[in-house]
Ligand SMILES: *[C@@H]1O[C@H](CO)[C@@H](O)[C@H](O)[C@H]1NC(C)=O
Ligand SMILES: *[C@@H]1O[C@H](CO)[C@@H](O)[C@H](O)[C@H]1NC(C)=O
């Protein structure tokens with residue numbers, strides 16, 4: 001954001017607040033104020049808002065002698081002990097001196113974990129090919145996002161019951177909008193022009209994520225016959241509660257916290273959070289605190305891992321009490337094949353699929369003799385691309401369609417967009433404005449060497465439409481953030497992979513594109529997250545009494561670590577994907593509702609874990625919103641948390657950790673432990689047979705990991721599986737690389 005737009009938005013915000021308070025003249029004051037979140041000790045007996053206001057100074061303006069309004073924006077009552085206020089530096093200093101003050105957070109924008117194509121199209125998902133285990137009836141999914149387009153066909157309430165009695169939320173659409181599908185909708189917009197704007201989606205993102213999580217059935221959906229079929233979200237009969245915390249794609253942390261506060265108060269069952277701040281210590285992270293409170297109230301939270309990949313340690317939202325979701329590709333590609341003059345064919349992707357193609361070949365040119373000086377086909381000086389196909393480097397997460405516009409503008413006949421090396425084989429199906437194909441780095445390298453090898457290189461673009469079962473199916477997208485977690489390296493993060501690449505779902509007309517085309521394709525961990533929110537809703541509707549940790553364990557231990565062909569899931573380089581890239585594996589929704597055993601966790605387990613991080617009692621108390629004495633509650637190491645994955649380092653001797661599983665399958669069942677691990681690692685499980693005789697019976701076992709000889713610096717990965725006649729309960733075992 002540039003400074004001038006910042007000033008303008010604050011200006012309007014200020015105007016609005018002042019006009020509300022009957023004190024318009026105070027606006028004349030030239031004091032510069034900013035938004036802050038103030039973390040304070042929880043109140044004892046006070047009315048929360050009165051207590052929060054007691055931190056704010058009362059000012060006399062010098063000119064008018066009128067009392068200025070106190071600049072309280074939100075008094076957070078549910079998930080965070082504190083408030084948001086608009087303060088000058090001097091006022092902030094006064095707040096800091098009050099008893100009970102803990103910490104101040106300047107407002108900041110939380111990025112949406114998406115990589116938008118700003119373009120829209122009428123393509124439609126065929127509903128995905130996943131078997132569905134249920135429809136999510138009676139479950140409420142809260143969406144923290146950019147709002148929703150309530151009139152979209154995906155949000156009809158056909159087949160849905162009225163909201164559950166416990167539902168406390170409200171609907172802020174001016175007229176209509178809410179029904180039995182969208183049961184509540186609110187807008188939070190502290191830093192923007194119009195805080196009274198209804199929770200209508202002004203970016204498309206929120207409509208897309210909401211329909212992915214819980215869009216109702218839309219029959220006969222197709223785009224020019226492509227991808228025809230019935231469209232639906234993961235939990236088509238779950239209710240949606242909308243919390244618009246972003247305006248025009250910008251999400252202020254002050255509003256995000258207010259949305260979380262409201263959603264928890266309203267009693268949603270599942271929270272979908274496609275936003276991500278960078279990693280930091282939990283005691284200074286309001287999102288860590290708010291999601292802890294949500295977990296404590298039994299709310300399942302699904303969060304985006306972030307789009308910082310493939311850099312190691314880039315994962316965000318890494319709290320063990322939430323599900324952290326990585327983005328994978330699907331076994332579907334929207335194919336645009338490059339046929340070179342030498343007969344060689346290289347598959348790429350594009351959503352722009354012109355009907356009459358495949359016969360004409362064009363001269364091929366690479367308008368970047370010096371890549372550093374002309375990396376993105378921005379400048380065609382010295383290159384004649386008129387009537388030619390231009391080979392350009394991809395610009396990464398955004399700007400790809402714009403490169404095509406530029407090629408078209410200079411008279412180009414077509415474009416081949418090639419990945420950089422780190423982007424590997426992850427290709428975007430974009431709504432290009434000219435015949436184009438986005439190809440992998442390796443295909444790009446082959447095209448480059450062909451151009452080098454001949455004086456008159458030519459190419460043809462052949463459009464093949466939607467191709468299912470493209471191989472290898474299921475890889476991890478290059479941008480999906482990677483572990484290990486910086487804040488808690490001993491917990492495996494991300495937890496799971498969901499589809500996040502080239503996802504087609506409902507879209508809202510936006511300011512930039514005011515036409516309602518109905519659907520759009522976007523990619524990002526933002527898109528993977530609502531898939532998991534919907535799947536959590538399916539599990540919750542079948543098992544309403546399960547804790548968030550039990551649902552998470554069910555999702556992780558039943559996931560797939562191989563693709564459809566039985567080969568290990570690969571990363572963007574087509575190497576075997578690390579658990580630090582994909583979490584336990586790719587979600588398998590039909591198995592997740594019936595996991596056999598779960599690794600459960602309660603609030604006290606997380607408190608002992610937080611004590612084990614050794615940041616002190618004050619840090620733990622801040623995260624859990626109450627006073628904790630770690631020497632009384634006891635502390636455990638990260639590896640000892642009853643997590644459905646094990647991160648263990650046996651380099652300085654054998655390590656033993658305990659786990660407890662709860663039988664949620666057949667009453668009488670018998671499980672045997674099976675371990676897969678590279679031979680240099682020794683794993684002993686005691687006992688290695690578990691006999692259960694009733695449902696909800698808990699049994700513990702110990703896992704001892706040691707190394708046979710010198711492990712060196714490279715890590716190792718394997719699995720622990722509890723196998724019965726009907727279930728396989730798989731946990732990753734990760735020996736992290738040593739640094
Ligand atoms: C604020 O939003 C309302 C409702 O959309 C609209 O009527 C009003 O004009 C907006 N005000 C400003 C200042 O944009
Ligand atoms: C999609 O369209 C094709 C061709 O018209 C038709 O054969 C097929 O049954 C349709 N599929 C669905 C799921 O409607």
Ligand SMILES: *[C@@H]1O[C@H](CO)[C@@H](O)[C@H](O)[C@H]1NC(C)=O
Pocket residue numbers: 445448449452
């Ligand atoms: C193209 O040829 C030049 C000169 O022979 C060589 O330096 C360059 O590495 C070649 N590039 C590719 C991609 O083969």
Ligand SMILES: *[C@@H]1O[C@H](CO)[C@@H](O)[C@H](O)[C@H]1NC(C)=O
Pocket residue numbers: 629630631632
């Ligand atoms: C925490 O508990 C221990 C053991 O009972 C006690 O010695 C210590 O004073 C307590 N600390 C605080 C801050 O209350």
Ligand SMILES: *[C@@H]1O[C@H](CO)[C@@H](O)[C@H](O)[C@H]1NC(C)=O
Pocket residue numbers: 640656657658702
């Ligand atoms: C694991 O459990 C056993 C038996 O309950 C106990 O003796 C042992 O100390 C525990 N080990 C750890 C590392 O907690």
